[in-house]
Amino acid sequence: MLVSRYNDRMVGVKSPEQIEMIRIAGRVVAEGLHAMKDAIVPDKTTTLDLDEVAAEVCKKRGAKAAFLGYQPSFSDVPFKYYACISVNEEIVHGQPSATHVLKTGDIVSLDFGVSVDGWFADSAITVPVGEVSLAAKNLLRVTEDAMMKGIGQARAGHHVEDISYAVQRHAERSRYGVVRSLTGHGIGQSPHEEPQVPNYGKPGRGLLLRPGMVICIEPMINLHSHGAVHVPGDDWTIVTSDGSISAHFEHTIAITEEGPDILTLLDPGEK
16 A cells, blocks of 8 residues: 555444454455465466466455455556566566466565455465575565564554554564555455554554554565665556565454454464
8 A cells, every 4th residue: 555644533443243254354365375375386387377366266255356456546557457466576566467487486475355245354475486595585584574573563552653663673673675655554345444554663653553443564575675666667566676576464453452363364274
């Protein structure tokens, strides 16, 4: 989600029943991500092949893809695919292609969202394609850990930027670049709602978190610079400004009295 200012009055809370509806969607999202990851065959699978896997999961579960046909203000054309699939220096919003073969050594971000009965969930993982470099392995580990540090701060009584600071501090300890022009976001009956959840900030600032809020925490971390630019002639794909690799992880989280509740997980006992 591109950075803009939030309005406190626009930030709603969900009932326990509504949160359970989002969890149902979240389980479909988790299933889709696992299926796409498992479908990768280095030097053979295309990014469009993975999008077709996401489409099959939607069909099987009676879910609607959140991104298919989505047209935000920054784009003149709607998104044409089920999942955003971003490779190496592509940070987010990569468009699947029948000619883009995933090669050994690549890293690929799989970003997938769905709605079930009008309620949305969204999640992302970045995975290695075959054997990857140590630098890539470390970037994936630190980015996922940064997401979990942020989730740990998603508690009633904390502020949005407590999450932001936790993500930033963990990533920058490894001297990685935290993308600042893109943020996490609220979610519910729309795939993108208020508040925005930046991946950098200062503790104690931003919106006060209340039970019933549902947000997506999604660090986008670059190996070097924090810069992000659009690919020329492409309304969607955003890449690192210096061409270095980037990782992206995301979960949909409910704020509860007991602490953060991750809604984008498989059913207990599933793979």
